[in-house]
Amino acid sequence: MPNNNASASNNMNESTRASIPSLQTTRKSATNSTQTIVRADNVNVFYGNTQALHDVSIDIQEQQITALIGPSGCGKSTFLRCINRMNDVIDECKITGQITLNKEDIYAPSIDVVSLRRKVGMVFQKPNPFPKSIFDNIAYGPRIHGIAEDKDDLEEIVVNSLNKAGLFSEVKDRLHNSALGLSGGQQQRLCIARAIAINPEVLLMDEPCSALDPIATNHVEDLMWELKENYTIIIVTHSMQQAARVSQRTGFFHMGSLVEVGQTEQIFQNPVDKRTHDYITGRFG
């Protein structure tokens, strides 16, 4: 895809440079027997006439936590929402390039958005439980996808999901109370439980802790550590400490391009790009 804006050559350089640590990662992760589950290839996103993402290419490894960091408006959330096609609803949003999930192009005409979202769950910035009971919140996904065979099965799924989200002991006596009565941190863990109730392969988290206090944040981060045994997690975060704490790999976005991606320690201790270095050391953003 030919680039015709001024920063094009600059971009190209970055992606070459960024590809070096990513090669290392692949080698390293090969020993961990992980493999690429989501691959983005030259993804461009346009909102009307403004381009929000420029040629983003990234490989996301299975059963790892990948953190996407960067200043506000850098396009990291936009990229995240491309992975489960949440941008589809925006009329003037146009996407070029390719994103694959398990080697399948998710923007291919044959792909059903509903079944894609069943495989790629999402947790949002603000906890957004449905205005229903705690039980119904978790049971909603299994119900619409016909996952549970009978009532007992459904109950088991709900209890399991709440257990995995570390919420069951707190809510087991009030499963049929409104989810809106929970605290912010509990609501967010409920949203995570809801997302994993349909057993997705990838879990997208869009600043899941930005509305939570430090204790609730801690809860959610612990939860992510446990969940990564079974799920691939991509988290967008404003907090560099959080990215450093929870992720194995980190990608740095700036002005709509993916500047650098690599092992988290490498990004934070030895960034290749100057902009990454400046951002991490707090010179801008």
Added chain:
Amino acid sequence: MHNEDTLNQKNRNRSRILADFRFRAYGILGLVIAGSALLFLLGNIFSTGYSAFQQTVITLEINLDEDRLGVTSTASPEEMQEANVAKVVKQSLYDLFPEVKKRKEKRDLTKLISLGAELDVRDMLLLKPESIGSIITLTVPVSSDADQYYKATLTGEQFKSRLKENQKQWLQTLIDNKQVIIKFNIDFFTQADSRYPELAGIGGAVVGTIYTLLICLMISFPLGVAAAIYLEEFSRDSFMTRMVEANINNLAAVPSVIFGLLGLAVILNIFGMPRSTPLAGGIVLALMTLPTIIIACRSAIKTVPPSIREAGMAMGASPIQVTFHHVMPAAMSGTLTGTIIGLAQALGETAPLLMIGMVAFIASVPGVPTDPATALPVQIYLWAESAERGFVEKTAAAIMVIIVFLIVMNLLAVVIRNRTRISNK
């Protein structure tokens, strides 16, 4: 310098507090004026209309004499219709006042009771032919003039009665004998319109209104909600949808008589629906209510936070599932409130119903929505045109009935709103 500043500050604070106080005083004044205007209006209607809920009746002993009736107990229903019931009813009155001999006086005497007496006797004959030949006791309404005179004597109100002096005397005798009493007017709620005020009831109009509103609801609610959902959730922003939106907003402001004309031209003349019926009236009112419901439903949908939609979509719900599982339950209370307000508006509409002929004089309670009927506001309009004193109180009473209807509907809106809000929690 510093002191000056605080002095300024103090002055400013005081004037702010005064402004605040003045504003509140204006608000309370406004409420008092509005409240007293409402009280005056309601008081006026109530004081005029409450007497319509009572009716003066007379207990008559009627001798169902075969000779006077001209039929026997074995007569067919057709023959019963021909029976001379007027004669036996009049005779029962003559028996009460044997001193009345002159033809003219006799006629004055019979004018004290309502024509309804004869109708009641005829019904009796059709129902129980075996009673012919016996003496029956029947309570029948007195004529409107007598009714008004008696009610006025009870309240001490002075007015120029149409009763003659001798009629007043006879009536007074009957009152003293406890043969004429005043009782709750149940017929007002069960009977349809009549040319005689003492027989006219609101029942036909109430049933007609209920049918009309039900048809209006059944058409406008599903159509309105579907249109609102499409416009809010599915349509893309195009020239067409913007045109549709502008037209819906304009339709809400179109005078209702225009909808009546449309109904006359299209529903009656092209589709050939029966004239003067709740069916046609309901369709016309549905057209009128539709924009209200669409606008209310759309604004209710707009207030549903996008995060709920995103949550549903991220769980893999299809657009239809997101709409019906998450958006509509949250928007339902607003939609229902808007619908009931639209229906309440339709309840008060007269002009479109006049255009499609629901203004006709209908003397029977409609059985099905395709029977000719009238509606409450039209009934009020019809009665308000009549100069007779009997109809003046009926008009006010009908207004009270329509106000009760409105209050019940608004209470329903409040109850529904609270219910749906609780179930959301």
